[in-house]
Amino acid sequence: xxxxxxxxxxxxxxxxxxxxxxxxxxxxxxxxxxxxxxxxxxxxxxxxxxxxxxxxxxxxxxxxxxxxxxxxxxxxxxxxxxxxxxxxxxxxxxxxxxxxxxxxxxxxxxxxxxxxxxxxxxxxxxxxxxxxxxxxxxxxxxxxxxxxxxxxxxxxxxxxxxxxxxxxxxxxxxxxxxxxxxxxxxxxxxxxxxxxxxxxxxxxxxxxxxxxxxxxxxxxxxxxxxxxxxxxxxxxxxxxxxxxxxxxxxxxxxxxxxxxxxxxxxxxxxxxxxxxxxxxxxxxxxxxxxxxxxxxxxxxxxxxxxxxxxxxxxxxxxxxxxxxxxxxxxxxxxxxxxxxxxxxxxxxxxxxxxxxxxxxxxxxxxxxxxxxxxxxxxxxxxxxxxxxxxxxxxxxxxxxxxxxxxxxxxxxxxxxxxxxxxxxxxxxxxxxxxxxxxxxxxxxxxxxxxxxxxxxxxxxxxxxxxxxxxxxxxxxxxxxxxxxxxxxxxxxxxxxxxxxxxxxxxxxxxxxxxxxxxxxxxxxxxxxxxxxxxxxxxxxxxxxxxxxxxxxxxxxxxxxxxxxxxxxxxxxxxxxxxxxxxxxxxxxxxxxxxxxxxxxxxxxxxxxxxxxxxxxxxxxxxxxxxx
Amino acid sequence: xxxxxxxxxxxxxxxxxxxxxxxxxxxxxxxxxxxxxxxxxxxxxxxxxxxxxxxxxxxxxxxxxxxxxxxxxxxxxxxxxxxxxxxxxxxxxxxxxxxxxxxxxxxxxxxxxxxxxxxxxxxxxxxxxxxxxxxxxxxxxxxxxxxxxxxxxxxxxxxxxxxxxxxxxxxxxxxxxxxxxxxxxxxxxxxxxxxxxxxxxxxxxxxxxxxxxxxxxxxxxxxxxxxxxxxxxxxxxxxxxxxxxxxxxxxxxxxxxxxxxxxxxxxxxxxxxxxxxxxxxxxxxxxxxxxxxxxxxxxxxxxxxxxxxxx
Numbered sequence: 001x002x003x004x005x006x007x008x009x010x011x012x013x014x015x016x017x018x019x020x021x022x023x024x025x026x027x028x029x030x031x032x033x034x035x036x037x038x039x040x041x042x043x044x045x046x047x048x049x050x051x052x053x054x055x056x057x058x059x060x061x062x063x064x065x066x067x068x069x070x071x072x073x074x075x076x077x078x079x080x081x082x083x084x085x086x087x088x089x090x091x092x093x094x095x096x097x098x099x100x101x102x103x104x105x106x107x108x109x110x111x112x113x114x115x116x117x118x119x120x121x122x123x124x125x126x127x128x129x130x131x132x133x134x135x136x137x138x139x140x141x142x143x144x145x146x147x148x149x150x151x152x153x154x155x156x157x158x159x160x161x162x163x164x165x166x167x168x169x170x171x172x173x174x175x176x177x178x179x180x181x182x183x184x185x186x187x188x189x190x191x192x193x194x195x196x197x198x199x200x201x202x203x204x205x206x207x208x209x210x211x212x213x214x215x216x217x218x219x220x221x222x223x224x225x226x227x228x229x230x231x232x233x234x235x236x237x238x239x240x241x242x243x244x245x246x247x248x249x250x251x252x253x254x255x256x257x258x259x260x261x262x263x264x265x266x267x268x269x270x271x272x273x274x275x276x277x278x279x280x281x282x283x284x285x286x287x288x289x290x291x292x293x294x295x296x297x298x299x300x301x302x303x304x305x306x307x308x309x310x311x312x313x314x315x316x317x318x319x320x321x322x323x324x325x326x327x328x329x330x331x332x333x334x335x336x337x338x339x340x341x342x343x344x345x346x347x348x349x350x351x352x353x354x355x356x357x358x359x360x361x362x363x364x365x366x367x368x369x370x371x372x373x374x375x376x377x378x379x380x381x382x383x384x385x386x387x388x389x390x391x392x393x394x395x396x397x398x399x400x401x402x403x404x405x406x407x408x409x410x411x412x413x414x415x416x417x418x419x420x421x422x423x424x425x426x427x428x429x430x431x432x433x434x435x436x437x438x439x440x441x442x443x444x445x446x447x448x449x450x451x452x453x454x455x456x457x458x459x460x461x462x463x464x465x466x467x468x469x470x471x472x473x474x475x476x477x478x479x480x481x482x483x484x485x486x487x488x489x490x491x492x493x494x495x496x497x498x499x500x501x502x503x504x505x506x507x508x509x510x511x512x513x514x515x516x517x518x519x520x521x522x523x524x525x526x527x528x529x530x531x532x533x534x535x536x537x538x539x540x541x542x543x544x545x546x547x548x549x550x551x552x553x554x555x556x557x558x559x560x561x562x563x564x565x566x567x568x569x570x571x572x573x574x575x576x577x578x579x580x581x582x583x584x585x586x587x588x589x590x591x592x593x594x595x596x597x598x599x600x601x602x603x604x605x606x607x608x609x610x611x612x613x614x615x616x617x618x619x620x621x622x623x624x625x626x627x
Numbered sequence: 628x629x630x631x632x633x634x635x636x637x638x639x640x641x642x643x644x645x646x647x648x649x650x651x652x653x654x655x656x657x658x659x660x661x662x663x664x665x666x667x668x669x670x671x672x673x674x675x676x677x678x679x680x681x682x683x684x685x686x687x688x689x690x691x692x693x694x695x696x697x698x699x700x701x702x703x704x705x706x707x708x709x710x711x712x713x714x715x716x717x718x719x720x721x722x723x724x725x726x727x728x729x730x731x732x733x734x735x736x737x738x739x740x741x742x743x744x745x746x747x748x749x750x751x752x753x754x755x756x757x758x759x760x761x762x763x764x765x766x767x768x769x770x771x772x773x774x775x776x777x778x779x780x781x782x783x784x785x786x787x788x789x790x791x792x793x794x795x796x797x798x799x800x801x802x803x804x805x806x807x808x809x810x811x812x813x814x815x816x817x818x819x820x821x822x823x824x825x826x827x828x829x830x831x832x833x834x835x836x837x838x839x840x841x842x843x844x845x846x847x848x849x850x851x852x853x854x855x856x857x858x859x860x861x862x863x864x865x866x867x868x869x870x871x872x873x874x875x876x877x878x879x880x881x882x883x884x885x886x887x888x889x890x891x892x893x894x895x896x897x898x899x900x901x902x903x904x905x906x907x908x909x910x911x912x913x914x915x916x917x918x919x920x921x922x923x924x925x926x927x928x929x930x931x932x933x934x935x936x937x938x
């Protein structure tokens with residue numbers, strides 16, 4: 001008697017049903033869609049945006065299948081390619097009345113055609129890599145050394161101001177390599193300075209040294225501070241890239257940190273690498289300029305300025321509230337002087353505010369300017385692609401020294417954090433180099449899918465035919481088990497949303513070719529047991545039990561290789577390794593548990609089994625008897 | 628249907644020396660080719676730019692090359708890829724700062740050479756110098772990790788003698804695959820590296836099946852000598868060995884036929900790996916185990932210990 005306990009049978013059925021459920025979305029293909037996402041960090045996509053989109057589509061009389069809202073985009077699924085294009089035009093008109101100043105990006109996209117109930121179960125189709133769907137892949141290296149030198153230069157400037165304020169005479173401050181060196185004439189001043197710096201510059205590790213008559217105090221960044229600066233530089237660069245890529249209107253961009261100092265950017269569907277590179281490498285900058293208050297209050301002048309004729313020496317800008325503003329051309333400060341921008345609250349009024357930190361030189365300029373212009377307004381502009389936007393234009397209430405500036409007034413907490421982000425994200429914290437680029441045309445992507453699919457299909461067919469001929473019913477059971485393996489592997493890949501690439505498809509094929517090993521081992525073992533004269537039921541039991549140890553051992557060694565590839569592999573190797581490792585795990589289940597369940601189902605409950613349909617079992621000496 | 632009707636155990640161990648000498652010669656040849664010719668590394672390892680472009684009509688490869696030389700590219704390689712209308716262009720890493728712009732310059736050059744019928748760009752790959760070095764060291768690390776992992780696992784699960792023989796037999800497969808790639812100057816790319824490492828795991832699994840049987844036979848058949856045990860183990864698993872590898876090879880052959888250029892070398896590396904894997908993991912690993920002095924005593928004591936632990 002070979003019977004599985006009830007729970008084991010239920011387990012097999014449940015696992016296979018779940019496998020089928022999560023594989024299902026892959027069969028529905030993709031439907032055309034239009035994606036709306038915000039280009040500006042200050043504008044959020046929410047329920048209101050959805051209402052607007054619905055209204056715009058209704059006005060244009062375009063039928064759609066569904067609307068999906070997630071944290072930063074709205075996707076409208078449409079019936080066909082024609083209505084997709086019309087919907088894009090309609091939405092473009094509704095959301096971006098002024099094409100020169102677009103607030104939203106409207107992009108063509110593809111959405112899974114699977115029904116809503118599947119999507120709500122998080123059953124999504126497999127995530128295809130760029131080599132299968134076409135697109136651009138960049139690997140960017142952040143120049144951390146320059147992020148650190150930039151910081152040290154700023155520190156050197158800060159120290160100069162600090163020592164002057166405290167009346168400590170020094171003989172020069174300079175940056176030498178990765179440290180800031182201050183020279184003193186005597187040891188006493190140096191000791192005082194060290195005490196001062198110990199308190200005010202917690203990021204610096206200080207060392208004393210002597211060079212002829214000079215007493216030197218060297219400061220290097222502590223490892224913890226270095227790490228913080230690097231993390232910050234990387235995060236800021238990623239934020240900046242996000243903002244820039246949003247403008248490209250790419251459907252599903254991937255922008256991820258890789259390792260300590262690298263960023264991966266993947267833009268599916270983008271073919272124009274030149275434009276993509278241009279946008280990735282673009283620099284945005286922050287400017288502080290004074291507002292021309294007299295003319296801004298003059299309605300006639302403003303009217304003229306709005307029609308493109310601002311008074312001499314000024315530029316016309318529209319503030320975020322929608323009011324016009326005249327700003328002097330002369331730049332007071334640039335973003336280079338900004339070391340940090342954080343959202344927070346006003347100490348007295350508890351209003352949301354943005355706290356800016358300027359470096360020493362910036363602080364000095366800012367102090368001078370604000371002293372001279374109390375009661376006037378200053379504008380903070382973000383300049384991108386040669387076009388400026390007034391982020392805010394506050395009134396100066398008093399002289400501001402110390403390099404800490406606070407922007408407040410008429411802001412919500414979200415707005416303040418957005419402005420802080422914008423100011424931080426305006427420019428890159430550290431320069432970046434493209435160290436790897438991959439562009440795959442859409443036709444090549446489709447070709448790769450087809451080739452990978454055909455390789456797997458025909459290989460599978462060959463194995464299926466051979467197994468069924470050689471092992472008859474047991475061979476057929478093996479093929480069913482192998483099919484379950486494919487099903488579970490697809491389900492797992494869909495569930496984990498692991499990226500499927502061409503090497504990944506090759507891994508599916510290879511893993512299937514290797515997974516059949518377990519069934520061959522089992523079937524051979526059963527034949528062997530029959531050969532030495534065991535009864536069919538005993539042979540099945542012994543065959544599965546004896547083969548199990550071998551199957552486990554051989555799969556563990558393969559698994560070790562797969563895991564090593566997963567740890568050290570990148571790009572194509574990782575794509576291969578993920579599928580390979582998952583495939584080994586699913587094959588253990590399907591080849592042993594599922595095939596045994598089937599064998600038990602067919603033979604297990606029979607009281608008498610004369611013969612197993614496992615092909616000929618040749619016994620030495622009993623040549624004539626066919627099996 | 629049953630392919631293997633073997634009456635008696637085949638005396639593999641009688642020819643152990645011959646198998647190992649054949650193996651050693653192949654191995655040495657592979658090493659010689661590796662050093663003499665070196666691997667033809669893909670740009671993923673060397674750094675550089677690779678473009679694949681598709682023309683409406685078969686282009687004149689020489690003309691494209693001349694045009695590119697005229698445009699200031701040093702040593703560009705232009706060759707047809709897959710069909711006569713698809714062209715693959717490799718440009719080595721230049722020492723100027725604008726490496727990331729190379730792909731655009733190549734495209735401009737191609738458009739100029741085609742005189743109006745500009746090709747359609749299918750794929751661009753640019754790899755900077757720092758990436759290539761890392762890939763090579765990561766590959767070596769992965770190999771090391773696989774070797775250590777497998778040796779440890781086999782040493783714990785079986786015996787150190789098995790671990791050592793299995794890893795020697797299978798590392799020599801890896802070297803032989805590399806030797807083939809060096810001899811024919813086939814392109815060694817990242818997927819090929821993945822294939823090589825997968826082969827390592829795969830052929831060790833082959834040795835494991837045989838070793839498993841060796842252990843079992845030692846315990847069951849007390850009158851057999853060590854060579855007889857090995858012969859018996861190999862003979863009784865030979866049918867499974869051939870069928871499993873046959874099945875895997877069916878898949879790989881299917882990849883060779885339908886997978887196109889992208890999977891060609893990947894499948895080729897696997898084919899060589901599978902063929903030599905059968906040979907080495909069975910006919911090289913087993914004699915090595917024998918020479919390292921495996922005996923029944925090692926397994927019998929192991930069982931006794933186990934029994935005591937259970938009681």
